[in-house]
Each structure stands twice: as C-alpha cells, then as structure tokens.
Amino acid sequence: MIFRERLADEGGTAVIEFVWLAILLLVPLIYLVLCLARLQAGSYAVTQAARESARAFVTASDDASASARSQAAADIAFEDQGFPGSGEVAVDCTDSPCLTPGASVTSRAEVSVPMPLVPAFFREVVPLEIPVSATQTAPVPRYEVR
Template sequence: MRRARASTDDEGSAALEFILVGLVLLVPIVYLIVAVGTIQGQSLGVETGARQLARTLADSPDAATADARAQRVRDAIVAEYGLDPDAVSVSIECGGAAPECPAAGALLSVTMRASVPLPLVPAVLGLDQLARVPVEASSVQRVSRYGGVAP
C-alpha cells in the first residue's frame, strides 16, 4: 500500500513545472515586446523625419538653402531617434511645372525609408542583414505661393 502512494506523489514538481513553463513562455514574450518597441521607435523617427523634412523644404526660399536645411534636419533626426545613417534614404518629389524645387505653389512630397535591425540577432552568416524590418513614411506639404517664404 505504501509503495502505490509513493509513485503518485508529486510533491515539489509544481514549482519546477512553473519555472520551466514560465521561462518557455516568458522569454519569447519579452523578446517580442523589445522587438516591437524598437520597430515602433524607429518608425516614429522615420515619420517625424518625413514630416519635418517636408516642412523645412517647403519653407526654404531656394534650392541651395533647401538642400542645406534638409541635410541638417536629416542628421538631427538620425541622431535623435538612433537610426542607422546608412540604412536611411530620403526621396523628394516636387509636383508642378517648375523645374526647381521648392517652387511657389508646388506640392512637395517627401518619403523617408529605413530598415530596423531586430535586437539580439548575431552577425553570423549575414543574419543581421536578413533580420531587418523596413519602415517607411511619407509627408506632403504645399509650398507657399510666395515662393517658400512663410506668409
């Protein structure tokens, strides 16, 4: 009788099962939270960059000033949000008949793209380059009809 009771005794195994199952479930959830937070932070940086670049270009009086201001804004956004400068690209389109951008009354479109590396991915066999999430944001701004000078 005593022997049958000893084989069904589970004393002490609940704590071990809790720790094992807790680790198996907790580690992926924590990684997911960190990865989504990183992607969201970079996404906010790209969105802010596109919006600020469009505003800066629309308020510039000429193309040379627009280029200098745009480079300063891009560098500030990259530094503030921790973006990889090599993974950030900016494309600018200026709608309208004028060949030079920013032209008075033109519709200015700025698209900023970046790729976000997932955290804790090793640089072995190029895995860090494969484990990247692309983020993109666009902003449209109309240039003042007075030639980029704020009314």
C-alpha cells in the same frame, strides 16, 4: 501505501515545472515586445523624418540650402529614435525650381529596422531587417516673399 510513496517522491517538482513553463513562455513574449518596440521606433523615425524634411525644404530661402536643410532635419529625426546614419530621405518637387510658390514638395524617408539581439554573423546569412518608410507632401507657400 505505494501510492503515497509515489506522491512523496514528486514533492517540489511543481515549482520546477512552473519555472520552466514560465521561461518557455516569457522569453519569446519578451523578445516579441522588444521587436515591436524597435519597429515602432522605426515607424516614429521615418514619420518624423519625412515630415520635418518636407517642412525644412519648403521653409528654406533658396533651392541650394533647401536640400541641406532637408537632410539635416531628417538626420536629427533618425538619430532621435536610435537610427543614426542608417536612414535615407529623398525629396521630389512638382515644379522646377522646387520652391516655386504653390508647388508641392514630397519627402520620402526610409530605414531598415534590424531585429534586436541577433548576432552580426547571423544577419549576414539571413536578412533580419524590416524596411519601414513614410511619405509627406508639403506645399510651398504662395504668398511668401523669398
């Protein structure tokens, strides 16, 4: 009889234990998915920014407008993935002037991806950003008249 009384006292605790176990397992899993999604967005942003920056540079009509076109293309790519104003792009040329036919233009894009749901005061103490970068090389067309 004592055994039955003990079983009766624990009625309904399985639901509570299941809920706590689900919370303890699902909250970190959901946060991991959020972090990975944000990193993937950063990866898409730098890949697109590097590619479009190099393409915009080599299709410009002169060196003066090439840098502005390159930066504008990279800014659009960063903004498209949710990183407005936080990405950087650098363009390097193999020849001088840069748009010499047959030359190569290399564009390198970088962004620091902050971890989601972390308060700003905590980010000042512990750096919780992951740097992501991509590089793209584009040839300047040989037979295009500029």
